[in-house]
Amino acid sequence: MQENSAEAPEKSNFPIIATIIVIAAVMTMIGMGIWQLQRLDEKKALIALYDANAQKSAIAYPPLGPVQNENMFRRSSANCLSVIGWQTGSGKDAGGKAGVRHIAECSTGAEGPGVIILLGIDERPRDNPNWKGGVVSGFITTEPDKSNILQKAFGGKKILRPMLVSDSPQAGLRAPARPQSGDVPNDHLLYAIQWFFFAFAASVIYILALRKKLKG
Incomplete structure (x- = not known):
């Protein structure tokens, strides 16, 4: 009887599910940052309306x-x-x-x-x-x-x-x-920067962890 000399394929060490989860989280953070930038434009238009209102009749x-x-x-x-x-x-x-x-x-x-x-x-x-x-x-x-x-x-x-x-x-x-319109909070740009930073930080941390895992 001839022995089967074919070796079993080596199991992949790549964490597919974890990678998908991280990518989804990063994309969500980027989406939140974009949404805050859109809100920034809306808030600027609202502040301009408030300034105009103050000059109108009673x-x-x-x-x-x-x-x-x-x-x-x-x-x-x-x-x-x-x-x-x-x-x-x-x-x-x-x-x-x-x-x-x-x-x-x-x-x-x-x-x-x-x-x-x-x-x-x-x-x-x-x-x-x-x-x-x-x-x-x-x-x-x-x-x-x-x-x-x-x-x-x-x-x-x-x-x-x-x-x-x-x-x-x-x-x-x-x-x-x-x-005054200056009293109206307008922190959307700051929030957008925070979301983009979170997305960047999460990406860097995961890439470093992934490289260490694959080398190990």
């Missing part, structure tokens, strides 16, 4: 959120019939000086949605202003977002109510800083 105060882009930073006015609550926090006055902001939560009628008004800035924390309400003119923006990092990441998009930033001193306070 409009009726929007009763409910979210504030539409075409209404952001527009001039408006609201009538606070009575103050039902206050919010305080850090803020800046029209001259850029830091202080404590006082935001009045107002009733506008028996069944109305109410209105939020940033009245002004105080030098230091103290009792709420003795302000009973009235007609206030200013600029439309959104209320402060008090969500923490986890809520922003996993809690879904929160609908922020409109807020009127007074354009003149109220209740003995300093006039608040006017809302």
Whole structure:
């Protein structure tokens, strides 16, 4: 009987599945970077719209959120019939000086949605202003977002109510800083660079590990 002298083919040491997973991950990171660059262009267009809005004529105060882009930073006015609550926090006055902001939560009628008004800035924390309400003119923006990092990441998009930033001193306070497009976060370029760096780093690390494995 003749012996079979053919040797079994040597098993490949190349990690096919791991390579596919890494390639998919790198492509996903690159895709996220490209998406952030697209968002960058969209954000630039949005900021240009906000700048144009600030120069337009006054409009009726929007009763409910979210504030539409075409209404952001527009001039408006609201009538606070009575103050039902206050919010305080850090803020800046029209001259850029830091202080404590006082935001009045107002009733506008028996069944109305109410209105939020940033009245002004105080030098230091103290009792709420003795302000009973009235007609206030200013600029439309959104209320402060008090969500923490986890809520922003996993809690879904929160609908922020409109807020009127007074354009003149109220209740003995300093006039608040006017809302500006420069206050709008625009970190998309930084995020894009981060995603591209992650993709590059993952590729280099895997290639080095793969070379070591194949040589071993």
